[in-house]
Amino acid sequence: MNSSQMLKGILEGCLLAVIAKGETYGYEMIEKLQTYGFSMVKEGSIYPLLLRMRKGKLVEVKEKSLPSGGPPRKYYTITKRGLEELEVFKKNWADVSNAVDNVLKN
Amino acid sequence: MQLSKKSEQFLENLRLYLVTSGKKDKEINDIVNELEDHLREAEKRGKNVDKIIGRSPKEYMENLAGEMTTDHKMIMKILPVFLIGFCAFIALGDLIKEGIRYTWLELIGYPVTVLILLSIIIVSIKGMAANQIGEKAQLIIMSMLVLLQIGSFITLIFLKDQFGPPVFILNEVGNWIVGIIASLVLITISIWSKTWTPIFLPFAVYVPEVVLELDWIAERTGWSEVTNVFVSTGITFGLILIYILIVFRTLKQK
Numbered sequence: 212m213n214s215s216q217m218l219k220g221i222l223e224g225c226l227l228a229v230i231a232k233g234e235t236y237g238y239e240m241i242e243k244l245q246t247y248g249f250s251m252v253k254e255g256s257i258y259p260l261l262l263r264m265r266k267g268k269l270v271e272v273k274e275k276s277l278p279s280g281g282p283p284r285k286y287y288t289i290t291k292r293g294l295e296e297l298e299v300f301k302k303n304w305a306d307v308s309n310a311v312d313n314v315l316k317n
Numbered sequence: 318m319q320l321s322k323k324s325e326q327f328l329e330n331l332r333l334y335l336v337t338s339g340k341k342d343k344e345i346n347d348i349v350n351e352l353e354d355h356l357r358e359a360e361k362r363g364k365n366v367d368k369i370i371g372r373s374p375k376e377y378m379e380n381l382a383g384e385m386t387t388d389h390k391m392i393m394k395i396l397p398v399f400l401i402g403f404c405a406f407i408a409l410g411d412l413i414k415e416g417i418r419y420t421w422l423e424l425i426g427y428p429v430t431v432l433i434l435l436s437i438i439i440v441s442i443k444g445m446a447a448n449q450i451g452e453k454a455q456l457i458i459m460s461m462l463v464l465l466q467i468g469s470f471i472t473l474i475f476l477k478d479q480f481g482p483p484v485f486i487l488n489e490v491g492n493w494i495v496g497i498i499a500s501l502v503l504i505t506i507s508i509w510s511k512t513w514t515p516i517f518l519p520f521a522v523y524v525p526e527v528v529l530e531l532d533w534i535a536e537r538t539g540w541s542e543v544t545n546v547f548v549s550t551g552i553t554f555g556l557i558l559i560y561i562l563i564v565f566r567t568l569k570q571k
């Protein structure tokens with residue numbers, strides 16, 4: 212696993228967490244991630260992940276048209292399976308971060 | 318707010334890349350629209366498309382394509398239709414000139430050549446889209462591709478008598494029947510595919526040649542057969558190029 216793959220996995224988990232907080236769309240997700248400090252992530256990189264999460268039925272999409280024109284906006288909500296996946300991620304992350312902390316402390 | 322030209326070009330190229338990768342139409346529209354929405358929001362806040370896509374556009378397109386479903390069913394449908402249409406197109410041209418009489422070289426050579434050419438065209442379009450080639454370079458590459466197509470068929474036509482006598486010959490009634498079937502096939506494909514190409518292409522390729530060879534015209538130009546071939550090929554080339562440009566422009570406006 213190289214560092215970008217690792218970041219991808221982490222990003223996927225964080226996206227799930229952001230979507231779990233309530234219906235949201237692509238641009239808003241990246242803004243939220245950035246306020247949490249994810250400045251190393253290119254904005255476009257969330258879309259391949261969202262495609263995969265959609266295919267895996269972790270999230271659902273609803274389209275809503277915008278008053279300002281342009282294409283309809285896609286709003287994401289988390290599914291039951293997505294919530295389960297999020298729990299798995301939380302546990303894995305706790306293990307990893309715990310392990311890393313231990314290594315760095317010693 | 319209008320999108321910047323750069324963003325628009327990126328979205329066009331992305332669409333072209335995904336179409337030539339055989340992805341499903343609906344998924345293509347979905348992702349292109351979603352990215353358009355994102356780019357609009359980002360540009361409103363003064364961000365630039367390079368910052369959003371990161372790395373190379375090519376890598377980003379590959380990344381997206383990797384997560385999308387390839388429409389194998391559609392490809393398996395389009396390929397035979399394309400081949401049948403192409404056979405109708407060739408048959409129609411031969412009918413106009415000398416009636417149906419094919420040597421082995423032609424019976425095998427035409428389908429093989431067209432499949433090779435088709436793959437070259439698709440790979441080139443995909444490559445151009447992924448590498449964000451400028452309009453001028455695109456035009457040059459397209460012209461070379463059209464020349465390559467015309468060139469390979471002229472080569473086949475010159476070579477056909479070198480490889481034995483015709484093995485497939487039709488009489489006049491046969492020719493008429495083939496002609497009617499071929500025209501119906503091309504019209505049907507045109508309606509099915511919702512494009513003018515299956516009708517326009519035979520027109521562009523055969524009509525200039527036939528017109529130049531009409532007694533009434535030939536007497537006035539006094540051109541030799543070779544000159545006629547060159548002039549009509551030139552007209553055909555021009556017509557196809559104009560057609561491609563028009564199709565491209567309408568595609569972009571969508």
